């Protein structure tokens with residue numbers, strides 16, 4: 001299979017390299033051939049081509065079996081008056097490849113549970129799978145500016161169509177069937193017109209196509225509370241692009257180790273895109289201390305969801321669990337005790353060793 | 357002074373009544389005259405007049421010194437196909453009275469700290485004052501529907517003008533001067549056009565008018581993380597209507613007792629509106645067990661901000677702290693030990709007694 005690597009900015013190249021080594025080991029052990037090719041995205045793509053998502057990258061991604069992304073962005077490209085920004089590359093590739101569903105599993109690693117900012121009794125048992133709509137909503141709405149002086153104003157429109165809501169709700173409900181059979185849809189239907197459409201369409205889909213799945217709706221402000229107060233009560237959660245951005249990042253704090261959380265962005269067909277939840281961490285870029293495990297776990301999701309290699313995915317996940325059980329910690333996981341912490345390369349090599 | 361009471365729905369009438377009794381006691385002790393009048397808002401207003409904010413209520417509020425609101429909404433009025441809903445009354449009164457700033461202090465009561473879902477070492481020292489923009493943004497943006505079938509879609513537009521951003525940032529920066537002199541502005545400038553305007557205007561206001569106030573900006577998704585991970589690092593936070601709705605509700609979980617949190621909605625002039633952060637809690641309405649303390653603390657904010665009665669406000673806040681120290685707990689605060697819990701009326705009476 002052909003795998004496109006998009007290392008991107010900051011720590012992106014370092015962590016993607018470790019994931020590549022892990023995938024290469026998997027190929028060797030299970031007798032597969034993975035063809036890797038690296039392409040530009042984000043700030044580095046702006047620097048080299050002026051475009052955060054060059055056409056060559058899009059073409060390579062379209063032809064790939066799957067895509068593994070590091071991270072994009074950094075202070076270097078933060079000038080608000082810049083013509084383009086790294087994030088534009090990320091938004092555009094989601095849209096170009098029709099990756100309308102962003103899957104974010106939020107699950108505790110038992111050994112790391114004491115790193116959670118939440119009390120152990122509250123966070124215990126948390127295992128949520130988010131489906132964030134990724135190619136619609138206010139992210140891709142019409143925008144513009146008008147007027148001048150005090151009256152100068154800017155707008156951007158949140159839009160959802162029936163078709164957009166149906167396909168993401170269906171995908172989430174399917175996933176619920178393979179888990180605890182419960183789905184929660186999050187909206188702001190008491191204020192927003194697109195949320196009212198979302199709520200109505202989601203209820204129709206669930207009643208007509210998934211009567212067996214337990215279904216409820218929660219307002220986004222209430223959900224922001226529930227995630228802190230009773231996170232273990234949720235199973236699969238589906239929501240729009242903006243609410244999903246905020247809620248999944250909030251939820252990503254619960255396990256206490258952002259560096260362990262992968263995500264997948266999927267469409268109806270074509271390659272999926274896999275990446276860690278965390279950002280490009282420019283403050284530690286190049287220091288060799290970034291945690292590569294979220295990216296390695298994203299590679300496992302890639303094998304499972306895009307390449308149909310479930311056993312191989314399991315093997316990676318077991319290897320990651322094993323290095324954690326062995327006590328290996330990059331600095332972000334080591335907390336109080338930095339003396340025993342390992343480097344990005346050491347962590348990657350330890351996972352590779354477990355796969356041998 | 358004339359005080360308009362808007363009890364609203366669910367537990368609203370019960371908790372507003374206790375706050376009224378506390379205010380009456382304050383009037384007696386400090387030699388003031390408060391004229392109370394009660395008016396309709398929300399679901400009960402729909403039932404009685406067909407309108408969630410009857411004109412008579414608007415007129416009474418305009419003429420008042422201040423307004424004390426209970427809560428609005430409930431399952432009875434939740435039909436998505438209904439012509440109007442209770443929340444419309446709340447949104448309309450904010451707009452009619454120009455209440456563009458929603459202040460939400462998030463502060464721990466030491467005696468209740470073990471009720472926080474966060475670990476004690478994380479939540480310790482948390483003391484944030486949120487300024488949520490309340491009359492603009494996507495809440496009041498143009499909305500509509502179009503198309504049919506799969507193509508049917510609905511939209512609502514997020515808009516901010518220079519003038520709207522300036523006035524809320526100024527108010528927040530002023531408040532920061534009276535506290536730790538730090539202001540954080542939250543936006544999503546990497547995706548949203550109105551956030552880019554917000555970021556630029558806020559930076560200008562801070563640089564030109566408040567060079568003495570330490571200022572930084574945080575993306576809304578990152579802020580949703582920071583509130584869980586390091587809440588004690590923030591002082592004053594200013595943000596737009598939608599982000600403020602989500603982030604203040606998230607933050608309201610930190611003290612572990614939603615029933616203790618008041619809020620104030622202020623404009624440039626005219627009466628302010630004061631209310632608890634929590635909702636109408638229809639599940640416990642009429643049972644006499646709702647916690648009236650957030651509403652009583654909202655009444656204290658009212659005395660301080662709208663009626664210029666700072667000593668009287670202090671007296672109420674001290675009385676509330678004293679009943680908590682005495683161990684009085686409504687069921688929401690009692691957690692494990694419900695045997696000793698007190699009723700809404702008993703809690704109100706205890707505060708009144710402390711004021712004697």
Ligand SMILES: CC(C)[C@H](C(=O)O)[C@@H](O)C(=O)O
Pocket residue numbers: 087090091245546547577
């Ligand atoms: C970088 C940014 C545009 C992006 C988003 O908001 O979608 C990021 O926060 C994410 O969640 O992947």
Ligand SMILES: CC(C)[C@H](C(=O)O)[C@@H](O)C(=O)O
Pocket residue numbers: 190191221443446447601
């Ligand atoms: C009831 C609802 C319209 C309201 C809002 O979203 O503003 C509420 O959640 C609040 O925060 O006061």
